[in-house]
Amino acid sequence: MNDETMTLDEIRKRVDERRQMCDQIKEVLVERLDLPILPDWITDDQPLFGRGLELDSVDALELAVGVDYVADVSVTDEQVGMFGSINRIIDYIEAHRDDFEDAVEGGDSVA
């Protein structure tokens, strides 16, 4: 086993945590943008703009506000990559707010 590799139990835990975060952002996305789609049908890696979820510039602003609200992370125009997918948003949040997990575990409102 490589030094960087976690055990299977550690990976499962990590995946569970990550999935909770992804699910919360998907709910934010669907609620704030009033998307006609169930959050669980959105995949973690699908494109959000263009032909993915077909979001536009107004949605980008709303999404940025939603991420700020739920994760206390502000978005500037330098972070273009964070809009690439749900996973990219989570990467951004994890890099900018260490206590996001606490917010998720504490059951904070997402709407």
Next chain:
Amino acid sequence: MEEQSPFAAAFPASTVYEMIGDVTVPWRYTSVDEEYAALRGTSGLIDLSGAGLIAVDGPGAEGLLSRLFTREIEFLSQETSVMGLFLTEDATPLDVVTISRTDDGFLVETAIGRRTSTLAHLGSFAGPDVTVRELGGELAMLGFEGPASWDVAEALLDEPITGLPFQGVRPVQMDGFDVTVSRTGFTGEFGFKLVGPREHAGTMWSKAAAHAVPTGQEALEIAMIETRQPILHREAMGREATVVRCGFNWLVDFEKEEFLGREALTAQRASGPSTLPVGFVSDAAVIEPGTRVGVGSEAVGEVVHAVHSPGLGTFCGIAHVEADYAASGIVFDVIGTPSTVRTVSAPARIPTSWGELIASQVSQGS
């Protein structure tokens, strides 16, 4: 006998070809690094004649496509297009297609190498009030993608297409003949497709090649994997492919109440996926499809497809991993080797065009 690309006369002697599905496509013209650099840095010119162009006409055309297509087309105008799937009854992805409306019905653009099977699929469901006709003998299609592609479009076309929205479709003139331009692509970069008369294919290619770098399927697929655009012949052929296992959810409108395969897909959705697709990067020199990944000697997934990305300077690919272990940011051992793969979020490489596009969107709103 297989039909040759209408642009083939312009290809250099160094061109390497590869068979994909029912067609042979230009895989590489000169250098994959240079061709990839064009897609991400300027504009790459792509021969799209390997994709089928199928006219579905007649009073029953909309009903037929509504029954088979996974997206809504009821309100599709002639100014736009929509991308989605044709599924089999058991919800296996049959093709990734782009549909636009025409004067007489609809134009269906298939994925590369899927012309024959999709033509047969449409024909098998078409009633007497629908005609299904392949247009490859009449039309030629090319694409150009990359951050400079708006400039290429301006240079090629006789009239400006300023403001053409993503997925927009517009009839225009090029060098005095009629073409249809659509703003769609495969790489996440600014992208356009031109469909024109096959008799003018030589002019279309030579004019475009003066402004964009001829780019083969090899470089195109690298850019597509980086941005996780669906590559049907790599991801969903010859294995137990389902919409969810391939991550093609976004090509299906579940709000649409009826389409072929919906019932099976609903059942698959309810039971949950056994595996999920994850993107990965790796320094391992060769990551062959079927290579097992996991922890120590215990496999939890396998590589579906991988390529070397000049942009990332490493290998990147897609693996199907047991759902309990599928997430971004996990390091797996390549079973039986000292190498690892690290799962990454999509897109693995941010398209160059986004720097301009999204930054302006955010700053406009703030």
